[in-house]
Amino acid sequence: MIEVAALTKRYGPTTAVDGLTFTARAGAVTGFLGPNGAGKSTTMRVVVGLERPTSGTATVDGRRYADLPAPLRTVGVMLDARSVHPGRTAFRHLTALARTHGIGRARVDEVIGMTGLESVAGRRAGTFSLGMGQRLGIAAALLGDPGTLVLDEPVNGLDPDGVLWVRRLVRDLAAEGRAVLLSSHLMHELALCADRVVVIGRGRLLADAPVAELAADGSLEDAYLRLTAGAVEYQGRAVGEAGTTAVGGAR
Amino acid sequence: MTATTAASRRARPTAHRPADAGGPTLPRVVAAQWTALTSLRSSWWAAALTVVVSGVLTHLSAQASSVDPGFDPLGSLTSGVVLSQVPPLVLGVLVGTGDFSTGAFRTTYVAVPRRWPVLVAQTVATAAFALLTAVAAVAAAVLALLPSARSRDIALDLGRDGTPQTLVGMTLLLTAIALLGLAIGALVRRSVPALTAAVLLVLVLPVVLLLATDLSTDPLAPATGGVPPAVAVVNTVVAFLPSGAGALLTADVVVEGAPDLGPWGGGLVLAAWIALPLAAAALRLRTRDVV
């Protein structure tokens, strides 16, 4: 279970996360939504101890990440598919990671099998496609058989088959009683796999509710667009609009 | 709705296992770093190059001087040691920067959130790998002397005065240079600036300093018996640079104007060059976000 309480993270003048509070409960998939730059990845990096909060706290099973005795066995993390040395094979990458926690070869082979990477496990990660890298990231997250998972855009770059597989995987993981925090921009996907969604904009909490409740009158996408209407920082324009006066909102 | 069904089926597979059964202990992190180091082609290239450079340069040098009347094969033993420091230096830098120059640091420090064991483990793994490489490189240097020695019917006596110290000193020097590279790499984190800094410090700076004094001292000036002060200053500075201190490991050389540190003193100076950037890197890891 992940508990984020009054979390603020600043980078110089930028406030990436601003007094955010939410919980990702055990036995549920918590969807983490928000426009580009809303602070989702930053929140996740603070949760897994790569960065320190400016103020507030983030805990997993009641402890700060850095205080977990066996982090890999408690939290499975996939932040960015490019968290691998490109010169290392998938197998050796997972083996090195497994050895930090005394996890054996059998489990390494198992997660390679689960993610469908058998045929490329001996290839250097630098030669992987986006989707293969993403699968390797998921394999690393599953390695310690953790009770909590933190997945940053896990379906980004996956083929339709892979998207379906991740949907089933996270549902199964939650059904086994694990807590899954999953960020995504794919509303249809989240509507299918999340139990609850936490929506943030400009680092602040906009909504924290069951999917069923948010999507009660319309789709999850409608609800999301309504919620984040005032918090979109990076807005594209139609080709015809280019050069004309922006209609509104920040550029 | 799904949440309730999930909760009712709750069966947490991790519950039966003590949570700290398999944490990142130091020996485990060392094992992981050894796997990480040996799984990169660059490490093996560096090892092979160290041995080849050491053997080939020593062979060429011995071959060239074997025509001298008073030829002593062992006199060529250290002739490859300066250039064979380059691959271990690069190896160390690449181990030190590898995580940060690629994004692999996220995987590494999520697994070991206390962070400092990673640096210790990298030091141990690099030292072990570089030591094995150095032993092979020194063996190659000895073997490379054999053809020229045989051509003059000279038997190699490795037990002769000073030779054991030279052999051990060369091995330690090559190992220490890899650790110096690691320390610089871990502190700087980006490969190109770290490599540049390491090469400048170890190879370029001493040469430039010595050349500068050579040019500034007038060779035609009458010998006054003493060492010119500029030369003494430069020699002293060079003796405290990694290369100068390292040279003291391999032979009892007396450099004019420089304090006589001896092999132990030289070793200590070199150790300080490794320890200080490593300590700074550890402090940065401890106090800052890893990004």
Ligand SMILES: Nc1ncnc2c1ncn2[C@@H]1O[C@H](COP(=O)(O)OP(=O)(O)OP(=O)(O)O)[C@@H](O)[C@H]1O
């Ligand atoms: N290391 C950093 N230094 C400075 N600013 C940063 C840093 N990391 C993130 N930011 C800023 O923090 C804000 C939040 O970024 P973050 O990556 O958390 O957003 P996000 O919600 O994950 O966006 P996306 O949907 O595009 O992945 C952005 O304004 C970003 O520029």
Ligand SMILES: [Mg+2]
């Ligand atoms: Mg992000």
